[in-house]
Amino acid sequence: MGKRITVLGAGAWGTAFGQVLADAGNAVTMWAKEPEIVEGIRDHHHNGVRLPSVEKLPENMTATGDRAEAVKDADIIVVAIAAQFARVALVEFKDLIPGDAIVVSLMKGIERGTSKRMDEVVREALDLPADRFAAISGPNLSKEIADRQPAATVVACVNIDHARTVAEACTTSYFKAFVSTDVIGLEMCGSLKNVVALAVGMARGAGYGENTAAMIETRGLAELTALGQAAGADPKTFAGLAGVGDLIATCGSPLSRNYTFGSNLGKGLSVEEATKVSNGVAEGVPTTDAVVALGDELGVPTPLAYAMSRVLSEGLSCKEMLAQLFGGDITEE
Numbered sequence: 001m002g003k004r005i006t007v008l009g010a011g012a013w014g015t016a017f018g019q020v021l022a023d024a025g026n027a028v029t030m031w032a033k034e035p036e037i038v039e040g041i042r043d044h045h046h047n048g049v050r051l052p053s054v055e056k057l058p059e060n061m062t063a064t065g066d067r068a069e070a071v072k073d074a075d076i077i078v079v080a081i082a083a084q085f086a087r088v089a090l091v092e093f094k095d096l097i098p099g100d101a102i103v104v105s106l107m108k109g110i111e112r113g114t115s116k117r118m119d120e121v122v123r124e125a126l127d128l129p130a131d132r133f134a135a136i137s138g139p140n141l142s143k144e145i146a147d148r149q150p151a152a153t154v155v156a157c158v159n160i161d162h163a164r165t166v167a168e169a170c171t172t173s174y175f176k177a178f179v180s181t182d183v184i185g186l187e188m189c190g191s192l193k194n195v196v197a198l199a200v201g202m203a204r205g206a207g208y209g210e211n212t213a214a215m216i217e218t219r220g221l222a223e224l225t226a227l228g229q230a231a232g233a234d235p236k237t238f239a240g241l242a243g244v245g246d247l248i249a250t251c252g253s254p255l256s257r258n259y260t261f262g263s264n265l266g267k268g269l270s271v272e273e274a275t276k277v278s279n280g281v282a283e284g285v286p287t288t289d290a291v292v293a294l295g296d297e298l299g300v301p302t303p304l305a306y307a308m309s310r311v312l313s314e315g316l317s318c319k320e321m322l323a324q325l326f327g328g329d330i331t332e333e
């Protein structure tokens with residue numbers, strides 16, 4: 001039997017994932033703060049602001065702007081809010097969440113200022129035990145999933161039965177979920193690949209080809225694996241859908257906001273100009289500095305994140321960013 005599932009945040013991915021949940025037979029309620037989005041989904045089954053490509057969202061999907069109404073009786077609560085605003089948005093729900101609900105994060109970012117992963121932020125904001133938190137991450141470009149193209153993801157929870165419950169709730173004929181207990185690995189993969197996508201996009205925008213892109217992706221994967229392992233992740237996770245899989249999808253598609261943001265930088269736009277033309281949140285931008293800070297904290301070198309941090313704060317060109325990556329001693333790969 002379907003579950004009652006609430007999605008907090010009706011952005012592109014929140015709405016597309018809401019459609020997956022509705023297609024899987026659940027009763028889905030979207031919560032959004034913008035009245036225009038709430039009315040669009042509730043009254044017209046359309047999110048013209050964040051996911052205009054879907055003409056008609058499923059009938060078993062509604063929306064509200066009322067926090068208590070949104071989460072009352074929910075079996076599963078999915079959080080799809082821009083990562084830097086997750087804490088401030090979630091504290092408002094702290095006393096409203098049912099005591100047995102599983103809370104699932106779709107977010108891919110590290111909190112600036114604290115260098116905390118989204119599992120830490122969500123659990124702190126909601127005072128949630130670890131076994132009621134799950135992360136979802138994988139190669140999941142929202143527009144393709146909204147078009148119901150075949151795709152897969154990973155659901156991680158320290159309680160594998162809860163991971164299975166969430167995986168079952170989002171399984172459809174076109175969407176497949178695998179399960180894992182490596183929450184830290186999933187969080188690190190999803191957040192750090194966005195920084196790599198910025199760099200690959202930048203190289204592509206500057207006109208460089210496959211070798212340069214492959215170098216950045218592979219060295220980026222090594223960097224995020226080392227940092228993830230130091231944070232307590234299982235290295236196997238980085239070779240799976242949430243790691244290599246998401247890196248391939250995000251670094252290879254103009255549908256990715258991070259790739260596109262980087263590409264615009266590579267074409268010569270400033271950070272401000274690239275932000276202005278960005279269609280939705282490019283999580284890698286605020287996450288880059290958080291990755292550098294986390295690397296410093298854990299004693300893991302993060303040359304790619306450091307170079308991208310200089311791009312974002314000092315306006316380094318693509319050529320200068322790559323020159324920085326080429327500096328340093330000769331080491332084993």
Ligand SMILES: NC(=O)C1=CN([C@@H]2O[C@H](COP(=O)(O)OP(=O)(O)OC[C@H]3O[C@@H](n4cnc5c(N)ncnc54)[C@H](OP(=O)(O)O)[C@@H]3O)[C@@H](O)[C@H]2O)C=CC1
Nearest residue numbers: 009010011012013014081082085089107108141142280281
């Ligand atoms: N798009 C994709 O393909 C994928 C995205 N993700 C991740 O999912 C997360 C959400 O992405 P996506 O939906 O695409 O992003 P969008 O940019 O489309 O939407 C961002 C969402 O965050 C909400 N938000 C921002 N600030 C606040 C706030 N202060 N309080 C409440 N809500 C707020 C926005 O609400 P409002 O519209 O009212 O401003 C909107 O619902 C990100 O972490 C992203 O990395 C993961 C996989 C795929």
Ligand SMILES: O=C(CO)COP(=O)(O)O
Nearest residue numbers: 138139140141256257258
């Ligand atoms: O995470 C994503 C695909 O898996 C989406 O990437 P962007 O946030 O860069 O659009």
